[in-house]
Amino acid sequence: MNNTGKRILGAFIFLAVFAGAIAIVMLLWNTLIPSIIGWSAINYWQAAGLIILCKLLFGGIGHWGHHGRCFGHNRKENRDLHEKMRNMSRDERKEFIRQRMGQGWGPFGGMECKENHTGKE
Numbered sequence: 001m002n003n004t005g006k007r008i009l010g011a012f013i014f015l016a017v018f019a020g021a022i023a024i025v026m027l028l029w030n031t032l033i034p035s036i037i038g039w040s041a042i043n044y045w046q047a048a049g050l051i052i053l054c055k056l057l058f059g060g061i062g063h064w065g066h067h068g069r070c071f072g073h074n075r076k077e078n079r080d081l082h083e084k085m086r087n088m089s090r091d092e093r094k095e096f097i098r099q100r101m102g103q104g105w106g107p108f109g110g111m112e113c114k115e116n117h118t119g120k121e
Helices: 003-036 044-059 075-086 090-103
Strands: none
Touching: 003 044, 075 090
16 A cells, blocks of 8 residues: 555544544533533534544644653654663663652653662762
């Protein structure tokens, strides 16, 4: 299959999954919300709007799914990290993870935890 065919197939699969997700949201909403809260049932397009609204509010406007991203690293960095850890002994891996956690992951870099976890100076 050529590259154009793969893209078209991928687009159809995406649309099918998205349509299924809309149907599931609509079904869950119409089953739960009217009986719990008393709000009215929604139609298919309102469910689609609800999914898009939730994506904008909770997931940002970027890519759908953030493929290849993990803790701010790209795929090459993840592969390098996994390869490095694969070649370590169990004790080396534990120490490496302790040091990584001491650096702090997330928006504040190394600000969360500055203590030395090994007890050595």
